[in-house]
Amino acid sequence: MQDAITINGLTKSYPGTPPVRALKGSDLSIRDNEFFTLLGPSGCGKTTLLRLIAGFEVPTDGTLKLFGENISKLPPEKRPVNTVFQHYSLFPHMNVLENVAYGLLRQGKPDARRTAQEMLDLVHLGEFAKRRPSQLSGGQQQRVALARALAPHPRVLLLDEPLSALDLKLRQSMRAELKRLQRETGITFVFVTHDQEEALSMSDRIAVMSRGEIQQVARPAEIYEYPATRFVAEFIGDANFFEATPRMNGDSAATYHVSDSIRFAGPALPANAKGGKVTVMFRLEKARIAPGRADGSLGGTISDIEYLGSQTEYRVTLDDGMSVAVRSENHQDGTAIAEVGSQATVEVDPEAIRVLVA
Numbered sequence: 018m019q020d021a022i023t024i025n026g027l028t029k030s031y032p033g034t035p036p037v038r039a040l041k042g043s044d045l046s047i048r049d050n051e052f053f054t055l056l057g058p059s060g061c062g063k064t065t066l067l068r069l070i071a072g073f074e075v076p077t078d079g080t081l082k083l084f085g086e087n088i089s090k091l092p093p094e095k096r097p098v099n100t101v102f103q104h105y106s107l108f109p110h111m112n113v114l115e116n117v118a119y120g121l122l123r124q125g126k127p128d129a130r131r132t133a134q135e136m137l138d139l140v141h142l143g144e145f146a147k148r149r150p151s152q153l154s155g156g157q158q159q160r161v162a163l164a165r166a167l168a169p170h171p172r173v174l175l176l177d178e179p180l181s182a183l184d185l186k187l188r189q190s191m192r193a194e195l196k197r198l199q200r201e202t203g204i205t206f207v208f209v210t211h212d213q214e215e216a217l218s219m220s221d222r223i224a225v226m227s228r229g230e231i232q233q234v235a236r237p238a239e240i241y242e243y244p245a246t247r248f249v250a251e252f253i254g255d256a257n258f259f260e261a262t263p264r265m266n267g268d269s270a271a272t273y274h275v276s277d278s279i280r281f282a283g284p285a286l287p288a289n290a291k292g293g294k295v296t297v298m299f300r301l302e303k304a305r306i307a308p309g310r311a312d313g314s315l316g317g318t319i320s321d322i323e324y325l326g327s328q329t330e331y332r333v334t335l336d337d338g339m340s341v342a343v344r345s346e347n348h349q350d351g352t353a354i355a356e357v358g359s360q361a362t363v364e365v366d367p368e369a370i371r372v373l374v375a
């Protein structure tokens with residue numbers, strides 16, 4: 018299948034002393050009909066990449082293709098792309114239908130009002146066509162903005178944090194709505210967010226960005242389970258990290274030595290390791306905790322307990338002063354497995370251990 022968007026060495030610097038390198042030579046392919054998310058902290062360059070695709074910014078270097086065609090020189094209105102912004106700017110003096118039909122009428126589309134009504138039906142606001150935007154809730158207004166952006170049938174829809182102005186419950190219900198809209202229209206969605214839950218729950222694939230660079234592109238489960246870099250592992254989910262020296266045990270396993278008393282059995286050293294120390298990590302919920310101590314296992318004193326409802330988080334201070342966090346299911350009556358100050362053993366299966374070299 019043809020890619021919707023292909024970028025090669027795409028670079029954007031903003032003027033300044035020194036210049037701001039917002040995007041540092043990125044390569045990326047976004048597939049047709051994909052729900053693709055750009056995820057990263059504030060300032061990592063996600064909006065810049067989105068604006069380059071839309072044509073609101075001109076790249077400093079590199080190429081940008083849409084459906085195989087180099088569009089670097091095409092003005093925004095000539096691109097088969099539309100954008101939904103965080104702050105939906107609906108026209109207050111027009112009713113909802115007129116808002117959705119506006120762009121189509123300007124393009125001289127003969128059946129603009131009929132298409133606009135179909136789009137309102139698609140976002141389940143068909144009955145609200147005659148209302149003014151001010152007579153709608155925030156979530157409804159954002160759905161009108163979506164209908165308006167979808168109405169000209171763009172091949173790609175760019176969404177710049179479109180849910181961030183909504184409250185939590187509404188945000189959660191809009192996630193399912195956006196996913197449905199993407200499936201039903203078959204339009205490629207490129208969604209920008211700094212919210213990992215949003216990214217994990219909606220996307221076919223995610224690009225995690227940091228400081229103008231793409232760190233990893235993968236499906237949500239792969240990003241969570243097999244982060245490519247320490248940045249990705251820290252930005253998404255919670256994990257324990259240890260600096261360790263590897264010792265190979267045959268071709269498919271290794272032991273990672275953190276200190277005299279702490280070592281983890283894990284997978285073989287990754288091919289890109291260049292010798293020396295590596296970072297060993299495991300997710301909090303992948304480890305188990307048991308009361309009391311067992312010889313030769315990882316153990317220490319529980320220094321902190323945080324009750325989280327379905328789970329409890331335990332912080333264990335190991336004998337040599339390092340600490341490890343474990344998230345564990347509670348007993349059926351909700352009580353914790355162990356108390357602060359008591360001795361505990363932490364177990365981690367070799368399958369849960371990930372080795373990071375970047």
Ligand SMILES: Nc1ncnc2c1ncn2[C@@H]1O[C@H](COP(=O)(O)OP(=O)(O)OP(=O)(O)O)[C@@H](O)[C@H]1O
Pocket residue numbers: 031032033037038039057058059060061062063064065066211
């Ligand atoms: N017009 C501009 N002039 C100068 N610097 C800019 C401009 N626009 C963005 N930047 C800088 O480029 C970097 C990337 O900004 P960008 O808006 O792409 O990040 P972002 O990941 O979308 O962040 P946020 O989530 O806060 O919107 C930042 O350091 C920002 O300050």
